[in-house]
């Protein structure tokens with residue numbers, strides 16, 4: 361065989377290889393990418409068509425409604441929502457960009473109908489999955505059903521009763537901190553103080569005692585804040601829009617992954633410590649009650665197997681986050697509203713003073729919790745006005761008719777609890793006023809039960825709502841009893857929606873002894 365022949369044969373094989381690679385590998389990949397892009401474009405087009413059947417704030421074909429709101433979810437965004445709800449009280453479209461929109465419901469009737477329909481947690485929460493996994497907040501179907509059934513006993517009244525002493529202990533701790541601040545006449549940032557307190561409360565009540573140093577708590581709270589900011593920014597990142605996996609390679613994506621790892625490591629260390637304690641001392645060291653974490657560690661499925669380490673960690677991550685941030689938001693904004701309205705603050709103080717007069721100490725007992733009607737009205741009015749969880753999202757599992765328009769199965773619907781709580785058709789034209797009398801029994805009796813939903817409603821309602829209300833009442837009563845709260849007029853609090861209602865740049869306040 362001549363060398364020329366061999367050379368020709370080798371070239372032919374190379375050529376064939378290139379063809380094989382092209383046909384066998386590159387072409388299918390190309391077809392796959394094209395089909396994904398086409399599917400995504402078709403889906404976007406369908407969503408846009410659906411969105412345009414609902415009224416919306418005036419929108420730009422590229423920026424959507426962002427040009428009205430400076431692209432963040434702050435005061436401007438909330439004012440756009442209030443305006444659109446004023447003109448269209450039942451439902452509207454909100455355009456996150458010229459090609460991304462979400463149907464949003466804001467009326468008790470449309471929300472009731474939606475919460476009754478078959479739905480699941482939205483794909484919007486997909487990036488929260490890396491942080492909270494398949495914990496109770498994000499899971500669906502059988503896993504959610506089984507875990508909800510498993511965890512509900514941890515919120516039974518007999519268990520909640522025992523937590524009142526924890527709320528009081530942490531209130532005393534906070535009072536001593538604020539006394540120092542009052543003595544020095546300092547202005548201080550309320551959100552951080554309240555977050556530290558509510559985080560310690562959930563650690564004490566649900567996770568068998570303080571497992572974090574103050575340093576770790578500060579780091580944990582800061583990590584959660586950064587995670588929330590990144591989560592809210594993601595939908596506006598074009599790389600994220602194309603592919604969430606590609607986003608993970610960007611600096612912000614890598615930061616998100618790093619923070620999640622810190623949060624997971626913290627949860628794992630809490631679980632490991634509790635496992636060690638149980639091994640050493642058994643459960644009897646404090647009392648006979650099962651802590652939330654003990655329920656997780658000891659529960660068995662019907663087949664006798666326990667929760668996997670991953671399932672346990674995901675629930676710890678979920679409850680650590682959901683159990684302190686939301687309550688901190690409710691509590692901080694209530695103190696802020698009371699500071700803005702001294703006559704309501706005085707009325708609350710009178711009520712608490714009356715309750716505690718003649719008592720041996722300042723602690724609030726379980727039996728006292730229903731003896732604070734004015735305080736409770738102020739707390740509810742603040743949760744209406746400042747809505748701790750402003751928006752929740754569902755993905756429909758069946759076609760659903762909203763205001764005469766059929767929203768097909770698979771579409772996302774936004775339930776704006778903030779929009780509901782600022783709906784003039786429900787709350788009147790003065791919905792921006794802090795008016796606790798809205799929650800007096802006479803005014804409440806004719807109101808639609810779905811008009812006020814800080815904890816949502818239906819089967820996916822907040823599992824911790826009684827825990828949160830009790831905690832907030834004890835802390836508020838104890839703090840208002842001791843201090844007069846004033847706002848810092850040079851730095852008014854600015855709302856910012858970061859999953860929960862936060863204060864951009866902080867909530868600056870002053871306290872003096874009452």
Ligand code: HEM
Nearest residue numbers: 496497682683686687690748749752815816822823824828
């Ligand atoms: C003022 C305080 C609180 C507010 C305003 C609040 C609000 C809410 C809302 C609106 C939901 C529904 C979310 C959705 O459907 O997407 C929810 C769910 C949830 N909340 Fe809360 N929450 C508060 C306190 C707590 C506390 C103290 C805990 C735990 C100790 C907790 C644990 C949860 C969990 C695990 C879920 C998911 C429940 C499920 O889907 O089965 N929350 N919360």
